[in-house]
Amino acid sequence: MFKHLFKLIWNKKKQNSLLIVEILLSFMVLFAVFAFGINSYRNYVKPIGINYEHVWVINYNNSLKTQNSDSLTLFYEGLLRNIKAMPQVIDAGYSSSNVPFSTSHTNNTISANGKEVPSVNQFSGDINYINVLGAKMQAGRWYNKEDFASKQNITVINNALKEKIFGNTDAVGKYLNYGDDKTHSKTKIIGVLNDIKFNGDYQRAEVSMYNRLDTGAYHWLTSILVKVDPKADAAFESRLYKLMANALKNSNIELEHLPNKLVAYNKFTLVPLIVMSIVAAFLIINVALGIFGVLWYNINKRRGEIGLRRAIGASGNSVSSQLVAEALIVATFSLIIGAFFAVQFPLLNVFDLPASVYLLALALAILFIYILVLICSLYPGKQAAAIYPAVALHEE
Incomplete structure (x- = not known):
């Protein structure tokens, strides 16, 4: 079955290329966001090393x-x-x-x-x-x-x-x-x-x-x-x-309080994470809309094929599973390419972060993309399963 699905996707590679690129870009941004967030959290839970609560700074x-x-x-x-x-x-x-x-x-x-x-x-x-x-x-x-x-x-x-x-x-x-x-x-x-x-x-x-x-x-x-x-x-x-x-x-003369300086510095540190999160959210929305659009288009273009499959005995669940599996395989193409680039970060020690941070970020980004694709493909798959064979063949 998977061999057949791969052939179907490969034959439509031009139609799926834009979606693959969108998923790839989303994956790389998510990888960066997760790596930044995990590293920031690991640092946050470690003690700051001083008792700054009631310390003031006199600048002169x-x-x-x-x-x-x-x-x-x-x-x-x-x-x-x-x-x-x-x-x-x-x-x-x-x-x-x-x-x-x-x-x-x-x-x-x-x-x-x-x-x-x-x-x-x-x-x-x-x-x-x-x-x-x-x-x-x-x-x-x-x-x-x-x-x-x-x-x-x-x-x-x-x-x-x-x-x-x-x-x-x-x-x-x-x-x-x-x-x-x-x-x-x-x-x-x-x-x-x-x-x-x-x-x-x-x-x-x-x-x-x-x-x-x-x-x-x-x-x-x-x-x-x-x-x-x-x-x-x-x-x-x-x-x-x-x-x-x-x-x-x-x-x-200027008097400053270290707690206030810490709050200001923390906000400054989190700005890149906030910016990357906004970009990631924008790309995720695009990917979600792209998956909906591609699957909806496929359903309308393949109503005759779906109706024929239903007429010869295919169940609604099998039709729905095929469309979901196609979306997951398209995502897999993107993730294979993205994972290749992502693993270079721990190998080359980019940004001098622990390898465990990159590996955990990689796993979370892959999991997030698969969950996103699965959620976005379930409803179009359900719509395909609801097509009546007689109506589809009559329209064809």
């Missing part, structure tokens, strides 16, 4: 006229003490501008253990950095006051970078290099920090390293992370703003 620019490092150190250390002295401040610390959930990124190439890792995220913070964010050390330690006076090159890496370079072995006490930068060669790893999803809930925790801030950093620092009491309100925010405005005359 250095409006001080003096460029003397000692004077800047005294001023900014005094400013941080004044912020910490406020009754509703739990902790505070200086940070590089690429705070969590911001669009600012700093990357570098790292080499160690005979491996080179490009695009490693670079963060900088003081001794209060992980306490403000609520991050946890998995091995080794964070920076202390003695480290900021030391001339030795030291760093803290996250667990993702540690596994990429050193695997399951211990990374504390080992060394890495900043690409071709000889001034940062032989940088010692003193600790491994837990993975933090700086790019929001739906992005994975990328390979990262955290550098210490020395006294020279006050020339370019523009961010302070502040962990506040849950009861901190708008009135306290106003007092904090006035403290910064009075300390830094003619400076642009």
Whole structure:
């Protein structure tokens, strides 16, 4: 029977070609949507790595006229003490501008253990950095006051970078290099920090390293992370703003809340998924209409054939099953071509996603297309089964 159906479809390949292309395009878009959605969900269920709920960010620019490092150190250390002295401040610390959930990124190439890792995220913070964010050390330690006076090159890496370079072995006490930068060669790893999803809930925790801030950093620092009491309100925010405005005359002061930044970043991340979903919905509607149209056309063109089959004893169910099977075989042609292209993604490691994401997306896309084709072909098949042999042969 299947051999006969294949012959029927092949003989009408010109009529079915447009439908095959539509199903193929829908399958590829669905594959992309499912892959994006599965990967986003896998990232979403993983912990974000920090306690951001009551963390604020103070953004400012250095409006001080003096460029003397000692004077800047005294001023900014005094400013941080004044912020910490406020009754509703739990902790505070200086940070590089690429705070969590911001669009600012700093990357570098790292080499160690005979491996080179490009695009490693670079963060900088003081001794209060992980306490403000609520991050946890998995091995080794964070920076202390003695480290900021030391001339030795030291760093803290996250667990993702540690596994990429050193695997399951211990990374504390080992060394890495900043690409071709000889001034940062032989940088010692003193600790491994837990993975933090700086790019929001739906992005994975990328390979990262955290550098210490020395006294020279006050020339370019523009961010302070502040962990506040849950009861901190708008009135306290106003007092904090006035403290910064009075300390830094003619400076642009901006207060941001990390929870609000996370919501905004998540919306930005989901835009591609929403766009692809709209395109997929449009293509699915076209495919559904195409299947209805093709089968309806076939029924009207083949009324004589259907009537003859019914007259010689074919049941209505067999006629209906034939039309449904033809639609499923047409879909199979499209899926074979689409699956060929889809399997290239895990083989070539496109977009650096796990192979399981692509394989699951492939299975879901195939299942969705078959269900769609089955649903869209059932009603035309039922209409074909309801054709009376005498009426069809009389019309013929």
